[in-house]
Amino acid sequence: MRGVSLYLIGMMGAGKTTVGRLLAQQLGYGFVDTDDVIAQATGRAITQLFAEEGEAAFRQLESDVLAQVSAHINLTVATGGGIVLRRENWSYLRHGLIVWLDVPVELLYNRLAEDTTRPLLQDPDPRGKLRSLLEQRQPLYSQADLHIMVYEGETPEQIANRVMEAIPSVLKNPTSHQHKEN
């Protein structure tokens, strides 16, 4: 990887935080979760931030955090599912290798049905909400460097292993990141 950071994108519940942690261990990288950084910096949980400041304020914080994180190498970064929405965020994500964890809506729903920490899913029809969010975001997620389809029953370890195996096929030519060696 030569220090190139990994950015995990995908829907809420896709496993970015869980798989990202494993990938950081395997790569010997640091691990950053943009939601955690925001929560620590503000002293407020994501749900509380959405309720008190609104989504727009959260998105601004998210961009600010991503901008700072993208200055570093040797990181695995778990992003929030909506990071793809702002165009400016892509210029930061492109500092590293972008991996889309693509998980079917039914699986996302099963994982998050009892979860109260995703404010956007506090909706009378959470399954429909997941579907409409995915429909809106799919064209954005598909701009990732690596598309990992996740299947029912796969463990986080198995998914992390598949990401590791797929990385060499898309690793950007190091000469595009660094000066050519003489």
Ligand SMILES: Nc1ncnc2c1ncn2[C@@H]1O[C@H](COP(=O)(O)OP(=O)(O)O)[C@@H](O)[C@H]1O
């Ligand atoms: N491969 C998996 N199989 C089963 N459950 C998973 C898997 N990956 C993550 N989870 C669970 O799904 C939920 C969402 O995972 P998380 O890593 O927080 O996703 P994200 O950060 O993409 O929202 C958590 O409860 C987590 O334990």
Ligand SMILES: O=C(O)C1=C[C@@H](OP(=O)(O)O)[C@@H](O)[C@H](O)C1
């Ligand atoms: O999809 C989204 O817009 C969001 C996803 C969440 O992160 P995860 O993708 O880690 O659940 C969190 O950033 C916030 O609740 C908004």
Ligand SMILES: [Mg+2]
């Ligand atoms: Mg997460």
